[in-house]
Amino acid sequence: MPQPRSIAFICCFLLCATAAAHPSANNTVDILHWWVSEGEENSIGIIQRYIEKQGLGWHAEAVAGSGTYRFSDELRKRVASGNPPMASQAIGYDIRDWARQGKLLNLDNIAEEYQWDEVIPFAIQHLSKYQGHWVGVPINTHSTNWLWVNHAQLTRLGLKQPDTWPDLINMLNTAKASGLIPIAIGREAWEHTLLFESVAAGAGGAEFYRRVFLDLDPTALDMKIIDQIFQRMSMLRNFLDAGAITRNWNQATELVLSGQALLQVQGSWVDGEFNASGLVPGRDYDCYRFPDTQGLVLFNSDQYILFKDHVVEPETRNTFVKTLMDVELQRDLNIATGAAPARVDVPRADFNQCGQQAINDMRAANMRRAMLGSIAMGNANPGPVKNALYKVISDHLMGHISNSQAVSRLAQIISQAPRP
Structure with missing residues (x-):
């Protein structure tokens, strides 16, 4: 006892x-x-x-x-x-x-x-x-300047990774002619702004993107580049489908997954969705950097x-x-x-092909100071500026305002924004 x-x-x-x-x-x-x-x-x-x-x-x-x-x-x-x-x-x-x-x-x-x-x-x-x-x-380093592409449709159409803006337009034209939705996108302004930020970084380069959208420097406003960005956004509008005004982002991802759409311009959380569905990069889907943004990581960190x-x-x-x-x-x-981890010292071995590329890109961009905050995800500028940009970008993509109106409104937002 x-x-x-x-x-x-x-x-x-x-x-x-x-x-x-x-x-x-x-x-x-x-x-x-x-x-x-x-x-x-x-x-x-x-x-x-x-x-x-x-x-x-x-x-x-x-x-x-x-x-x-x-x-x-x-x-x-x-x-x-x-x-x-x-x-x-x-x-x-x-x-x-x-x-x-x-x-x-x-x-x-x-x-x-x-x-x-x-x-x-x-x-x-x-x-x-x-x-x-x-x-x-x-806890992570998501990046947003990605193309997520249905591999079977890419192969069927005889297409390859687009390296430049003309390559991308050729890809989208081919998809449209075949009856596919070229770009799957949802209805919300943040999704439209994700598309815009990749276009802006590709057209203007890292220094332009940094000075205009992170530093909010009105002296960096090159109106020719701003006009080119909205011209390119108008071109992309022609590759959206009518259902874009009713769906959300992960429904757009489902369209790519099922092969009804060729691609989606979206953050690396799409890789998580594909992974959850048992898909394998290089076999079921491909991940490419948005043309002309290679070497840049537009990021969002949860x-x-x-x-x-x-x-x-x-x-x-x-x-x-x-x-x-x-x-x-x-x-x-x-x-x-x-996503890539939020730490640069996490081993890569267990990540899939897209995850390993994300880690490699993040580490290299960190060394070159080429990690730039996502406008859409609120990592580039304060909330009032982000929301004002949401409005003009979404209004333009949905065809509610012209290129010249969008250029004028964006320049006004940057010029009036308090400097960080």
Whole structure:
């Protein structure tokens, strides 16, 4: 029969084991995120698995709409009601907006201990920090200047990777003549702006893109280049189908997957969708850089921000942050998401062909300072500028305004924008 001290020890052990099996509210990771498509759900499941392996509880709420008003409004409501999540997915300048309000946890101690400055690309650090302090935890490096192409249709039509703008137009004309949807796209302004930013980077080059859309420098506005960009967007309008005004981005991806469309100009999360469907690059689909943007990485980095006012054990927060930045999590997560990791030191071997190219491109662009924030995803400029650009770009692509009107309105937006 156990002695009293032994009984006390056993009881303590059982209580601790029960607590570990059923984490308390103070030991539970509570997050808000926007990953709702099939590939994205697989990705959030990977984060959950890694967090639960640490003995923490997990509570996640999804609100569709990456970085859009739908998601932002829900987050603002929770914060305003005094019930912020422990952590929320965030991108780009939205991170700075929350930091400016004094709502976010300072992560400098963890960042210094684990040498984030050494392993995270500089362009991402620019958005992860506010006034020199770490406030965001980057989990990936999506890039947006991709063509995602149905391999069977490409082969059937005798086409190959387009290297230049004329190559792309020839490809699209061939697809249209064959009865395919040349470019699959959805109805939302951010999708239209993704197309625009690749066209802009291809037409103007890295320095033009940086000075106009990141630095918001009105002296860099070369009106001939701006006019050429909108002329090219008008050309691409001819390759869209009537269904574009009703579908969302992942429905457009389904059109490419099924062979009803030749290609989609979209971020590397498409690779995650294809991966979730069991497709293999080089056999079922191909990934090419948008013509004339080779060497550039227009990027969007999903990050997590942590709110000061959420009641939780400090160690729970710290474990969550450290786990997100773990090399193995970033490997497994980004094999699923289709992105490159947010760290430059994650091994490439287990990634598919498109994932390995994304990692190679990210590392090279980081060294050359050729990683440039995505306009569409809010990584290039503050929210008011992004939303103003959304309006003019979408109005133009949908044929509501002329080239000259679009040129004038864009120049006005850049000229009137506060300099970063």
